[in-house]
Amino acid sequence: MEQRNRGELLDDMLDDDDEDTQANKYLCFRIDTESYGIEIRHVIEIVEVQRISEVPDLPPYVKGVINLRGxxxxxxxxxxxxxxxxxxxxxxxxxxxxxxxxVTLGFLVDTVEEVLEIPESQVEPAPCFKSVSGQERYIAGMGKVGTAVKILLDVEKLVMDEDVRSVSAVTETAR
Known part of the structure; x- marks a missing residue:
């Protein structure tokens, strides 16, 4: 999928900034073999991978920073x-x-799939489990789409994560 097409997909969904039209809509993407979703209202844009500048002393999952239009x-x-x-x-x-x-943040994902509307009635609470990585604290729920399940992430918790906030503060100071 070309960058232009990724942007068009998102533009089509965000043409109307009305919160009501964005309710229950999720940008779905893959990481490894699993399909995840985040609320479309939190997505600014989708860009292809570009050069990521490394910043020393960051957690391994923070790859660095990009310059996106300044x-x-x-x-x-x-x-x-x-x-x-x-x-x-x-x-x-x-x-x-x-x-x-x-707070603006970029999330690297393996591939973007689609934008789906998942009604609240099709979203179940996240199961109670403890993962090695602590991933469960970022799960908002499980979206049922036909016979598939989308892991719905709580972007607010991802962005407000203490480690991520400290990285964001460093980049703000560097400006």
Whole structure:
């Protein structure tokens, strides 16, 4: 999928900024073999992987920062954040740029799939379990789509994570 197409997909969904039209809509993407979703209202844009500048003394899952049209944005590799093995980026790897409470952050994902509407009635609470990586604290729920399940992430918790906030503060200071 070309960058232009990724942007068009998101633009089509965000043409109307009305919160009501974005309710229950999720940008779905893959990390390894699992399908995840984040609320579309938190997504600013989707960009293809570009050069990521490393910043010393960051957790391994914070790959560094990118310069996106003059704005320095920290980039978190969700594979590593969730305790999965690192993989070589390819032409399907994307950075999903999100913003919460003035904090902008990019999430590296293996591939963007689609935008889906998942009604609240089809979302179940996250199961109670304890993972090695602590991934469960970022799960908002499980979206049932036909016979498939989408792991719905709480972007606010991802962005407001203490380690990520400290990285964001460093990039703000550097400006």
């Amino acid at each position: 704005k320095v944005i920290p980039v978190v590799d969700l594979r590593l954040r969730f305790g999965m093995s690192e993989r070589v980026y390819d032409d399907r790897t994307c950075i999903v740029v999100s913003e919460i409470e003035g």
